[in-house]
Amino acid sequence: MVDITPADGIPPAEVAEVELYHPRSWWTKYVFSQDAKVIAIQYSATATGIGLVALVLSWLMRLQLGFPGTFDFITPEAYYQFITMHGMIMVIYLLTALFLGGFGNYLIPLMVGARDMVFPYVNMLSYWIYLLAVLVLVSGFFAPGGPTGAGWTLYPPQAILSGTPGGQGWGIILMLSSLILFIIGFTMGGLNYVVTVLQGRTRGMTMMRLPLTVWGIFTATVMALLAFPALFVASVMMLLDRALGTSFFMPAISEMGEQLPHNGGSPILFQHLFWFFGHPEVYIVALPAFGIVSDLISTHARKNIFGYRMMVWAIVGIGALSFVVWAHHMYVSGMHPYFGFFFATTTLIIAIPTAIKVYNWVLTLWRGDIHLTIPMLFALAFIVTFVNGGLTGLFLGNVVVDVPLSDTMFVVAHFHMVMGVAPILVVFGAIYHWYPKVTGRMLNEMLGRFHFWVTFLGAYLIFFPMHYLGLMGVPRRYAELTDMTIMTESAHHLNSFISIMAFIVGFAQMVFLFNLIWSIRHGREAGGNPWRATTLEWQTPHTPPAHGNFGKDLPIVYRWAYDYSVPGAKEDFIPQNMPGSFGPSREPA
Amino acid sequence: MAETLTHIGQTEPRPTGWQGIAADWSSDQRAFKNVSWGKAMMWIFLLSDTFIFGCFLLSYMTARISTRVPWPNPSEVFALRIGGSDIPLILIAIMTFVLISSSGTMAMAVNFGYRRDRRKTAILMLVTAALGATFVGMQAFEWTKLITEGVRPWGNPWGAAQFGSCFFMITGFHGTHVTIGVIFLIIVARKVWRGDYDTGRRGFFTSRTGRYENVEIMGLYWHFVDLVWVFIFAFFYLW
Numbered sequence: 001m002v003d004i005t006p007a008d009g010i011p012p013a014e015v016a017e018v019e020l021y022h023p024r025s026w027w028t029k030y031v032f033s034q035d036a037k038v039i040a041i042q043y044s045a046t047a048t049g050i051g052l053v054a055l056v057l058s059w060l061m062r063l064q065l066g067f068p069g070t071f072d073f074i075t076p077e078a079y080y081q082f083i084t085m086h087g088m089i090m091v092i093y094l095l096t097a098l099f100l101g102g103f104g105n106y107l108i109p110l111m112v113g114a115r116d117m118v119f120p121y122v123n124m125l126s127y128w129i130y131l132l133a134v135l136v137l138v139s140g141f142f143a144p145g146g147p148t149g150a151g152w153t154l155y156p157p158q159a160i161l162s163g164t165p166g167g168q169g170w171g172i173i174l175m176l177s178s179l180i181l182f183i184i185g186f187t188m189g190g191l192n193y194v195v196t197v198l199q200g201r202t203r204g205m206t207m208m209r210l211p212l213t214v215w216g217i218f219t220a221t222v223m224a225l226l227a228f229p230a231l232f233v234a235s236v237m238m239l240l241d242r243a244l245g246t247s248f249f250m251p252a253i254s255e256m257g258e259q260l261p262h263n264g265g266s267p268i269l270f271q272h273l274f275w276f277f278g279h280p281e282v283y284i285v286a287l288p289a290f291g292i293v294s295d296l297i298s299t300h301a302r303k304n305i306f307g308y309r310m311m312v313w314a315i316v317g318i319g320a321l322s323f324v325v326w327a328h329h330m331y332v333s334g335m336h337p338y339f340g341f342f343f344a345t346t347t348l349i350i351a352i353p354t355a356i357k358v359y360n361w362v363l364t365l366w367r368g369d370i371h372l373t374i375p376m377l378f379a380l381a382f383i384v385t386f387v388n389g390g391l392t393g394l395f396l397g398n399v400v401v402d403v404p405l406s407d408t409m410f411v412v413a414h415f416h417m418v419m420g421v422a423p424i425l426v427v428f429g430a431i432y433h434w435y436p437k438v439t440g441r442m443l444n445e446m447l448g449r450f451h452f453w454v455t456f457l458g459a460y461l462i463f464f465p466m467h468y469l470g471l472m473g474v475p476r477r478y479a480e481l482t483d484m485t486i487m488t489e490s491a492h493h494l495n496s497f498i499s500i501m502a503f504i505v506g507f508a509q510m511v512f513l514f515n516l517i518w519s520i521r522h523g524r525e526a527g528g529n530p531w532r533a534t535t536l537e538w539q540t541p542h543t544p545p546a547h548g549n550f551g552k553d554l555p556i557v558y559r560w561a562y563d564y565s566v567p568g569a570k571e572d573f574i575p576q577n578m579p580g581s582f583g584p585s586r587e588p589a
Numbered sequence: 590m591a592e593t594l595t596h597i598g599q600t601e602p603r604p605t606g607w608q609g610i611a612a613d614w615s616s617d618q619r620a621f622k623n624v625s626w627g628k629a630m631m632w633i634f635l636l637s638d639t640f641i642f643g644c645f646l647l648s649y650m651t652a653r654i655s656t657r658v659p660w661p662n663p664s665e666v667f668a669l670r671i672g673g674s675d676i677p678l679i680l681i682a683i684m685t686f687v688l689i690s691s692s693g694t695m696a697m698a699v700n701f702g703y704r705r706d707r708r709k710t711a712i713l714m715l716v717t718a719a720l721g722a723t724f725v726g727m728q729a730f731e732w733t734k735l736i737t738e739g740v741r742p743w744g745n746p747w748g749a750a751q752f753g754s755c756f757f758m759i760t761g762f763h764g765t766h767v768t769i770g771v772i773f774l775i776i777v778a779r780k781v782w783r784g785d786y787d788t789g790r791r792g793f794f795t796s797r798t799g800r801y802e803n804v805e806i807m808g809l810y811w812h813f814v815d816l817v818w819v820f821i822f823a824f825f826y827l828w
Binding site: 121195203230244247 | 651
């Protein structure tokens, strides 16, 4: 009898340095690289580039809202196009790509003690397909009729009608194609991140010793792999509606007095598919931010994270719950009141694990040795901003409060605070924190503090007044508010004020970009572990880490990621790969 | 297995109950102890793909139950006229039989792969690919027949326009999966035949060596595509 068990066995979890694919030419080292760290930088640079486009679009919108009638080139059609592209770029092509493709690629292999992602070739493909998706998206600006102006939610039937910019032109086709490409590319990367965390960890690195950054990115990636399919299907179906004249989402409808050939489709079906993706997407952006901010707070307060296990379960719980709340975006779609009741309940339940996380961050800070470094400032700003944005979420989660507030500036203010500003603050904090590892040099401290204060205070001056406008009843997505009776003189002044603040905050981001480039050459030398942190990425033999990350031997992990200020230890941090017992660690048994 | 390194030379005892389950899942190095990276990746990909097909089928069901125009009767639409009488669903029955059979040959290929029987493995994989190609061919025949009868994505002679839309979209998406599977079956069969997995020859694109387990990973994908067909068959043709 032949032994038919898998005789070549299971390959060892560790890859020896010599077995890595080592690039031989400049092209394969820096351009078509299979090294997760290079791919991470490629992802981040592309996301930042397209993010700048979205930033400029937001300026153009604010020009129109703050000073209506002054700028002739901002037609109502153009305004809709700016809104749509701004939203879609920020949510998907910037935040999702930056957190998962950028931070995920850089940090996961380093933090779990792996040499690289488990499928470097597929990882490389992931980036190039993402780049293609971005190019297809941008090509909308140059297509006849311009990009789609359907709003970032792309609701049918208006998304593919001729009255909507790009609806009967190329705009919507390019947008949907770009989304499909993005999802294909993301899936390739996402499989890598998940399998690397599950199966590629180094010795001693149990899941319950993972830094919370990895937990956040890992859970968000699992969610993305399950949520993006709904968007994929919705995009395919709408593409068929637009290109082949099917009627998945199109009811019988007449346009300019003419009956369209569509018949019998359900626009609400699109809303369900879109939000089954759309709501988890909020947490796909938020969970990596939760994870990263936990590590920033623990490191810069020199204290172990409070309630590590609860933090992990809260991340997993939020991830699971976020799949059963999607219809709270659809309260005004005419759903059955009992469904509204169900979705309001699940929405409010999410507040529980979220509150656990906030309390644990605060308790981590409590009696900590708080260093007000720039990453710490951004982390603190995140907590405040997230709580503020989250509280208005409790308002909007209730049906009776949501219905009058729906489609007002209040909603705009809410989601910008909770999933725009808050995660972006974490992105900044994380860049200030890990930039020394990526480049070997510190970012300039003075420019950094300027960037922080202008961004933090400016964001509040932009979005707090917006809540007020929303409560007055000012609608979102209106290019022209001048003649509305609800727009009083003072409301107009407020709008102009918001616009000016938006330009100032945008300018601060230029300072940040300058800092990023200037410090590559002129920043202070950082050394291998400038923040005196415990996690593995700071223990690499080289800074920036070489291909293969850890040199000849992979590190062995002896403790969790949060052994800060252990009584009796020589230093106030104990790296995860340092053997021996130093005193009463708070690692959960 | 569930022992955890704490300090050199020491291990902690395995906890019991729910804590034991959590400890097993989160245990050292690998969450799934006997699973290689490639196999884990394929399982997670298939989970994601399940959601895609799930969304397609749910959308189809929504369209079908919410339409106010009668839905064409599948047993009449998908009938073939053979020997003077209409036999309902005969072509679909044959297609399903072919595809399910190909799962059988695939399973045998996996078995022979682990026995290092290169010749039988490669032949069985090619048989699987041939059955898959037959399936796609019959699907092309079915599409042609419906198109000549006037079925279009935007309408058909018998009732709800969504019938044609859903049919072409879902069978098309599934057929694409089968076609991709056939291509990869041929690629892997060639590698087996040439002995790449014995000699450690590196892949042209990936520059990495493969193992006989790749046959099994290929099999996972193939069985999944078959399983999805069972659901499409049940929900689209039998409903």
